[in-house]
Amino acid sequence: MSAVWRASRAAVKRRRLQTFVIGLVVLCSTTTILLGLGLLTAASAPFDKAFSQQRGAHTVAAFDLEKASGAQLAQTSRRPGVEAAAGPFGQAVLEMPKDWLWMSAGSLSVVGRSHPDGPVDHIRLLEGRWATAPGEIVVNWPVAGTPGPGQLGTKLKPRGAPPLTVVGFATSMSKSAGAWVSPEQMAQLRPTTAQMLYRFTNASTEEQLRTGLTTATAQLPAGSLTTAQSYLTLKRAFSAKTDAYLPFMTLFGVLGLLVSVLIVGNVVSGAVVSGHRHIGVLKSLGFTPNQVVAVYLTMVSAPAVIGCAIGTLIGNAVAGPILQVAFSGIETGSASISMSWWPSALCLVGMPALVVLAALIPAMHTHRLSAAQAITAGSAPRTGRGLRIQRRLSGTRLPRAVSLGLGQPFARPGRSLLTMAAIVLGVTTVTLTTGLTSTMVAYGNAGKSDSAARVDVQAGSPANGQTAPKLSDRQTEQRLRSLTGADRVTARALTKVSLAGYTQTVFANFYRGDTQGLASEIVKGHWPAGAGEAVAGPTFLNQHGISVGDRVTIQLNGKQAPVTIVGELMEGNAQALDSNWQTLSRLDPTTEAAEYTVQLAHDADAQSYIEAVKAADPALHPSLRRSDNTATTTVVGFASAFTVLLTVVASLGVFNTVLLNIRERRRDLGMLKSIGMTPRQVMAMTVTSVAALGAVGGLLGIPLGIVAHRLVVDHVGVISFPESMKQVWHLPQLAALILAGVTIAVLGALIPARTAARLTIAKVLHNE
Structure with a gap:
């Protein structure tokens, strides 16, 4: 095993650029996937945990006391399908004529309960004590924390009711009331409705909740049920804003995963093809086929593990501010908003495993080569297909350097397809981000067509x-x-x-x-x-x-x-x-x-x-x-940052492809230079070899980006975008996006093309 590790470490040192590319791609992908999984867990896990701890009510129901007595309501707790029930509790609506405790004037739903505990809806007391006597009230505080010091003892003066003193603040994940008073106080308010809290044996869907409530109230007089609140509605309200961020976070995560697979497969495939002689040497020294495969898998695992670890750290650091934005203005009650541990664990294990699987297929090619075949294989590619196309293109009016460059991708079609796929994903991301930016900017400017203050x-x-x-x-x-x-x-x-x-x-x-x-x-x-x-x-x-x-x-x-x-x-x-x-x-x-x-x-x-x-x-x-453009800034900022990273990574993928092609064709470059090809023509040939892939990638990536943009804006539940904000594509913009693929390809090819142009004939032929 030590021999495999030493050989892998040497391979990493020889391929520092490829190692950096793999680490960067895995870092970006891990960060995005972790944030997406973090939002997904935060959208439901904190609510479920707090709801379970408080034995929350699956259904909060109110009944007309003129049609159903308290004894009849109590009988519903013993009906089939009812797991537990609490009540009946008297319920009244108080009218607050003025603002109170920073809350708005208007209706306040009040329930009479003797204590906060019970078989259903354990109310969590945040500050003070429970209301036990007339003239006392406990106010529901639905957001994190408490109102702050000095609020206990506040006098409330509802219209047409006796004054009430705030003796405590509490929270209920069931949101069963806006405040609670003692049963004696509720009797003085002369309630006309009563509240029942139910937990059902089957309560995972709205249909099951309706069935359970219908069964429980089947023996009550008709029309006695006045209102019913499902906990699933509360859960949707809890996750409403996080659900808005999930579509584009998920989409960017998937794009990152695909780029990771493509880049890793391309790097390992190129390393295997260009390292035939190295493979032969390893096998001649006694390395078994499995050990040779292990060398290449270890070569990509090292940067993948490092990139994954850094990406996990960045993701956890960024998750806090993003969750703060996602839950701003949401009544979280006693739920603790934080990211669960399992997304980090899943990324730390899953991302390196995915990289190894992506590298396994090209690495298995080394398993089949014998030592003699590997040593004698050389590094020159099979150029029959590319050579035939170059000859056909030579009959056109294209410059010779351009015709030679256009034929090169066909010499290694598999590598070219992987490179083009990375460009397609890069253009898809650029198109998606362009559309999202246009949509979100239009949304942020809604109602602000003028510049007036x-x-x-x-x-x-x-x-x-x-x-x-x-x-x-x-x-x-x-x-x-x-x-x-x-x-x-x-x-x-x-x-x-x-x-x-x-x-x-x-x-x-x-x-x-x-x-x-x-x-x-x-x-x-x-x-x-x-x-x-x-x-x-x-x-x-x-x-x-x-x-x-x-x-x-x-x-x-x-x-x-x-x-x-x-x-x-x-x-x-x-x-x-x-x-x-x-x-x-x-x-x-x-x-x-x-x-x-x-x-x-x-x-x-x-x-x-x-x-x-x-x-x-x-x-x-x-x-x-x-102007409050928090949502616009968050979406556009995150999308832009990830687009830049993904574009750089796609360009690095092109860089790796061109570098491998140059190394494999050093002999051809020497021959071309010896017959008069200038350095500028070498650069033109090298850049042209990937520019065509960039153009095709742009044409394929644009429709994919438009579809992705539509999927995202149509599934942002908290915003209903008008059609005018979705139709953001115009001909000049699309023409510029076509050039995005060419730009990605050219940027990736420039540095290795300059290196190829500076190679001297003597150096190339000496190495051969």
């Missing part, structure tokens, strides 16, 4: 210890319009509302004023034009099982308003829908706007306008809106 103005809230504005809501809007530099003003009120038939409350944005910029973000349907109309983003629609044209009922302050979904936004909060002031007037005419967005005129000075707002009313807090 925008100023957000927050109205002071007495509930948060701030001074109330001097003027009324409408007067404040008019005042903002009257200040020098203002062009358009949009007012927004934010509140939490209940949706009939759904357990969780959702945010609702109500707009008035100039909404042209908001309307430009509609990809299907139209912006709300009258009362009873709303729009929402794709994630909200998917999670609630509704689409454009469907109707939902909004509940606020004891009033209901039927709302038709008339449009779909490109992107929207997964927990929010947007409507207009006419709809808000039906629910709560007293609600005032809390935020104003002012679009300034093109020649207006933003800082001067901000100072004018502060001078007009100190209770108004203006700030210049900063």
